[in-house]
Amino acid sequence: MLCALTAGAGTAAAQVSAQGTIEGIVRDGTGALVPGAEVIVTNTETGIRRAVVTNHVGIFRVPLLNPGESYLVAVELAGFRRYEQPGIALRAGQVISLNISMQLGQIQEVVTVSGDVGVVKTDTADIGRTISTREIANLPLVSRNPYNIGLLTAGVVGRENEEFGVPRFSANGFKSRVDYRLDGNTNTQKDRPGLRLQPISEVFIQEVQMANNGFNAEFGGTTGVVYNAVTKAGTNDFHGEGSYRFRRTDFSAFPFNRVPGAPKAPTSVDNFTAALGGPAIQDRWHFFTGYEYLNRDLSGQRAITVTPATATALGLDPGKVIGNGFQDATQKVNFFIVRSDFQVTSNHKMVNRYNLFRNNSPNNVGGGLNTKEVSIDFGDASDAFANQLISFLRPNLLNEFRFQFSRRLQDRQTNSQTGSGPEIVVTGIATFGGVTSAPQEFSQKIWQVIDHMTYNRGSHSIKFGVDIQRINDGRFTPPAWRYTFPTIQAYLDATSGKNRLSYTSFQDQAGNPEIDYNSTYYAFFVQDEWKVLPNLRFNYGIRWDLYDKPGAHPQAALETSRSFNRDTNNIAPRAGLAWGIGPERRTVLRASYGVFFDSPAINHWADAIQNNGTQNVLRSVTVGPTSSFAPAFPGRLTSVPPITQIDILTVDPNFADMYAHQANLQLERQLARDLAVTAGYIFTKGTRIPVRRNINVVATGARLADGRPIFGSGRVDSRFNNIRSVESVGNSNYNAGFLQINKRFSRGFQATLSYTYAHGIDDAPEVNVLDGEGEISDPSNRGRDRGNSQSDLRHNLTFSTIFAPKVDAQSEFLRTLLNNNQVSFVGRFTSGEYFSILGNRNTNGLTGTIADRPLFIGRNTQKLPGWKQIDMRYSRYIPLREGFRAEIFGEFTNLFNMKSIISQNGTVSVNTDGSLVSSLPSTFPNTNFIESRQFQMGFKVHF
Numbered sequence: 001m002l003c004a005l006t007a008g009a010g011t012a013a014a015q016v017s018a019q020g021t022i023e024g025i026v027r028d029g030t031g032a033l034v035p036g037a038e039v040i041v042t043n044t045e046t047g048i049r050r051a052v053v054t055n056h057v058g059i060f061r062v063p064l065l066n067p068g069e070s071y072l073v074a075v076e077l078a079g080f081r082r083y084e085q086p087g088i089a090l091r092a093g094q095v096i097s098l099n100i101s102m103q104l105g106q107i108q109e110v111v112t113v114s115g116d117v118g119v120v121k122t123d124t125a126d127i128g129r130t131i132s133t134r135e136i137a138n139l140p141l142v143s144r145n146p147y148n149i150g151l152l153t154a155g156v157v158g159r160e161n162e163e164f165g166v167p168r169f170s171a172n173g174f175k176s177r178v179d180y181r182l183d184g185n186t187n188t189q190k191d192r193p194g195l196r197l198q199p200i201s202e203v204f205i206q207e208v209q210m211a212n213n214g215f216n217a218e219f220g221g222t223t224g225v226v227y228n229a230v231t232k233a234g235t236n237d238f239h240g241e242g243s244y245r246f247r248r249t250d251f252s253a254f255p256f257n258r259v260p261g262a263p264k265a266p267t268s269v270d271n272f273t274a275a276l277g278g279p280a281i282q283d284r285w286h287f288f289t290g291y292e293y294l295n296r297d298l299s300g301q302r303a304i305t306v307t308p309a310t311a312t313a314l315g316l317d318p319g320k321v322i323g324n325g326f327q328d329a330t331q332k333v334n335f336f337i338v339r340s341d342f343q344v345t346s347n348h349k350m351v352n353r354y355n356l357f358r359n360n361s362p363n364n365v366g367g368g369l370n371t372k373e374v375s376i377d378f379g380d381a382s383d384a385f386a387n388q389l390i391s392f393l394r395p396n397l398l399n400e401f402r403f404q405f406s407r408r409l410q411d412r413q414t415n416s417q418t419g420s421g422p423e424i425v426v427t428g429i430a431t432f433g434g435v436t437s438a439p440q441e442f443s444q445k446i447w448q449v450i451d452h453m454t455y456n457r458g459s460h461s462i463k464f465g466v467d468i469q470r471i472n473d474g475r476f477t478p479p480a481w482r483y484t485f486p487t488i489q490a491y492l493d494a495t496s497g498k499n500r501l502s503y504t505s506f507q508d509q510a511g512n513p514e515i516d517y518n519s520t521y522y523a524f525f526v527q528d529e530w531k532v533l534p535n536l537r538f539n540y541g542i543r544w545d546l547y548d549k550p551g552a553h554p555q556a557a558l559e560t561s562r563s564f565n566r567d568t569n570n571i572a573p574r575a576g577l578a579w580g581i582g583p584e585r586r587t588v589l590r591a592s593y594g595v596f597f598d599s600p601a602i603n604h605w606a607d608a609i610q611n612n613g614t615q616n617v618l619r620s621v622t623v624g625p626t627s628s629f630a631p632a633f634p635g636r637l638t639s640v641p642p643i644t645q646i647d648i649l650t651v652d653p654n655f656a657d658m659y660a661h662q663a664n665l666q667l668e669r670q671l672a673r674d675l676a677v678t679a680g681y682i683f684t685k686g687t688r689i690p691v692r693r694n695i696n697v698v699a700t701g702a703r704l705a706d707g708r709p710i711f712g713s714g715r716v717d718s719r720f721n722n723i724r725s726v727e728s729v730g731n732s733n734y735n736a737g738f739l740q741i742n743k744r745f746s747r748g749f750q751a752t753l754s755y756t757y758a759h760g761i762d763d764a765p766e767v768n769v770l771d772g773e774g775e776i777s778d779p780s781n782r783g784r785d786r787g788n789s790q791s792d793l794r795h796n797l798t799f800s801t802i803f804a805p806k807v808d809a810q811s812e813f814l815r816t817l818l819n820n821n822q823v824s825f826v827g828r829f830t831s832g833e834y835f836s837i838l839g840n841r842n843t844n845g846l847t848g849t850i851a852d853r854p855l856f857i858g859r860n861t862q863k864l865p866g867w868k869q870i871d872m873r874y875s876r877y878i879p880l881r882e883g884f885r886a887e888i889f890g891e892f893t894n895l896f897n898m899k900s901i902i903s904q905n906g907t908v909s910v911n912t913d914g915s916l917v918s919s920l921p922s923t924f925p926n927t928n929f930i931e932s933r934q935f936q937m938g939f940k941v942h943f
Contacts, residue, residue: 016228018183020090023061024098033058037077044070045235047283067092081105085113091130092207092230095123119676120668125576125592128211129153140873140891142936146202153210154738154754157793164199170791171212172684173734173760176769177224185404191603194770198382201335203273204290206232213664214592217527217541217574223598223660234277234286245271245938256929262325265300285342292335302327302367306430327366334358351388373419376438382408402450412438423482436480445472464526474516481508500632501625511619517550535580545570545597550605557613560650567656570597586670598658604726613648647722661685674746682736689730689764692775696723706855711845730764753799760789787859788834797829820877832864839910855914867900887940897933
């Protein structure tokens with residue numbers, strides 16, 4: 001017997017896991033609970049089956065299922081007709097809850113229920129989004145960087161990366177706080193916030209999960225956003241694809257920062273991909289493998305803004321240092337992955353994965369104020385091996401064990417273009433000469449072990465586990481030197497011998513440039529997902545994070561650098577609820593509160609180890625022209641200054657790990673079968689944000705007109721010069737409201753639109769983050785740095801759409817013409833970022849600080865213009881034969897070539913007392929822009 005019914009069901013789509021869960025409650029026709037029923041969940045694409053039995057209250061739960069487009073749920077019990085619900089699409093991290101009603105009858109009779117489930121998420125309280133396979137494969141992505149896709153999430157702001165680098169993510173008012181994951185394992189570089197360990201290819205990514213507030217105690221390591229990429233797995237059918245994409249010079253618009261009269265930069269991009277997945281053993285063992293190769297000319301992204309006239313004025317050969325106005329940068333990249341999913345026994349499943357990335361990029365640095373002389377060759381290599389073993393120890397007890405080893409090696413080397421001698425910086429004019437960024441090497445290796453155990457009892461699902469990461473770092477810092485001059489004339493005076501001390505500052509290094517250090521991260525958690533009622537779920541738990549930092553140098557000159565504080569009090573409670581209102585649960589109320597600890601940036605301690613003032617480690621020496629050790633340009637230090645002349649770094653002995661209180665409230669309403677709208681509020685209170693402060697200066701008693709103290713040559717500790725201490729004292733407040741509309745794919749159309757209004761305030765300018773601001777401007781009064789957060793973007797609107805219409809026309813010609821077309825768009829419109837106005841001279845006497853803010857001007861008071869960009873992709877499909885089709889496509893970045901500014905030079909002229917020489921300009925010089933319109937064409941074969 002066949003019936004078509006609609007199941008009362010809900011979905012949850014954002015808890016961070018490589019697998020999903022199908023659960024539910026089984027009742028009979030009278031509404032009574034049905035214990036002892038066998039529930040069989042089958043992935044019809046792979047043939048893998050999982051059988052469980054409903055407990056004494058009729059509840060079943062089947063976790064750790066691979067994402068798939070077609071699951072079949074069947075329920076059997078003597079005296080009842082067999083229940084079947086096919087066609088259930090399960091996403092990574094999703095919880096699908098089914099309300100199953102059994103009918104009396106013979107088990108040979110079958111009741112078939114529609115596989116459709118509701119579009120609202122009814123079982124988690126987090127804020128986030130799962131970006132589907134369809135979106136990853138079909139949204140425009142000229143950059144080939146799937147990390148950029150994360151910016152389509154409500155509450156996540158920032159800007160894209162034009163190649164395989166790191167996009168700038170901000171969430172919850174925190175800049176660059178991202179926990180990158182791959183299949184749930186760590187993929188986060190630990191030295192600075194915001195860095196992913198391994199670049200990845202779109203070819204082997206099935207889904208991307210974003211969660212930025214309210215996730216369970218199982219997940220941690222960030223106060224910002226979790227980005228989890230889930231890799232593809234094979235099925236019982238062989239599927240694959242091959243593609244070729246290309247770009248050429250005529251496909252692109254002129255870059256926005258083109259020097260007037262300069263020719264268009266050459267553009268040449270060739271990209272090849274291949275992928276294959278299928279069965280090694282039907283219904284038991286499946287594999288997937290993928291490869292991508294890219295050869296890219298980066299000249300268009302390295303436009304040099306130094307003019308020929310400026311080069312000539314500096315006494316440089318324009319043909320050598322500027323050439324045609326572009327740095328001759330290229331990039332050759334290889335990606336590879338192989339994955340195996342093996343059902344060892346009915347109770348044990350093993351997943352293994354190996355992935356690789358290699359990047360060779362000559363002349364990687366250049367553009368803007370950097371001439372060709374500061375060019376370096378950049379190499380980047382990473383790979384990872386991961387293992388997962390899922391074991392059902394008893395019907396209600398399962399264990400998940402994971403192991404991963406990942407590593408990354410980056411090196412920077414000089415080349416034939418690199419200049420000689422010291423690096424020369426003429427502030428706001430040009431950088432040339434030698435290079436301070438090469439030779440350089442960074443390596444990081446991470447061993448990770450995770451073990452999670454889940455115990456299902458009644459309406460509770462109790463989970464506890466541990467995550468241990470052992471991190472080994474090594475780095476070699478280039479022993480280079482730099483002169484900074486305030487003007488072209490000052491540089492010319494030094495080169496001519498008129499005044500060889502006309503520079504603003506001189507920086508040199510001495511000691512051992514190479515160090516190795518280890519860290520260990522521990523995390524323990526326990527949580528309970530309690531289904532209080534069929535339509536009410538309560539999740540609560542607690543997490544403990546322990547970050548064991550690198551060991552200090554026992555003979556460090558400064559006492560605080562001989563040992564580092566170990567913060568053992570990182571206890572993080574979490575709680576959240578999801579309440580489905582009404583019998584069909586089309587309206588859902590969600591709320592959560594929790595404490596989230598941020599993974600510490602290891603560079604804080606590495607810098608303190610490497611710059612602690614002893615003779616056997618690296619010492620950075622920065623002196624002004626009046627110092628007794630100041631060299632005459634272009635010389636280096638003839639002798640190493642005594643420790644009293646050395647700038648050192650340390651970590652405050654009371655340093656504790658950064659954390660945040662986070663809360664959210666959401667209301668989601670299903671408007672139609674495939675359409676839902678969500679309104680929400682986010683609150684975050686950041687505490688113990690790390691900042692850097694000079695603790696070894698003495699005020700003279702004189703003050704600037706706005707009350708800032710002026711510091712002299714005296715020192716608190718006369719053994720040293722400047723002591724910069726990392727302190728966990730910063731605070732922030734963030735409030736945001738968001739509105740999101742989600743139309744899932746049906747009838748050839750899907751769309752997501754989100755708008756976020758937010759405001760972030762903090763007193764914590766940070767150094768050790770991407771695009772950091774600098775250290776505390778007034779060591780005696782941190783309140784002077786309270787202002788808009790650097791990540792503060794008030795308005796953020798994003799949308800993504802896919803149109804793939806099917807037209808039923810009588811004319812065969814029209815059917816051929818109008819069908820097999822697809823158009824997709826991505827749009828982003830945001831307010832501008834905030835930045836600080838700086839004077840062109842040191843006015844408060846802090847040595848090592850080139851510029852201070854002018855009088856009566858606060859931090860981050862200037863705002864960039866807003867950002868706007870629309871990308872587009874068009875595909876035409878050509879059926880070849882059954883199971884095979886070709887695709888011809890073209891895609892655009894910045895389709896309408898809208899000019900958006902990334903950064904501006906906020907330096908203004910000030911008098912010696914910090915007052916403005918003239919009134920603030922209405923606009924500031926632009927220094928960088930988003931990428932101008934880029935067009936890419938491609939061909940693909942699917943089978």
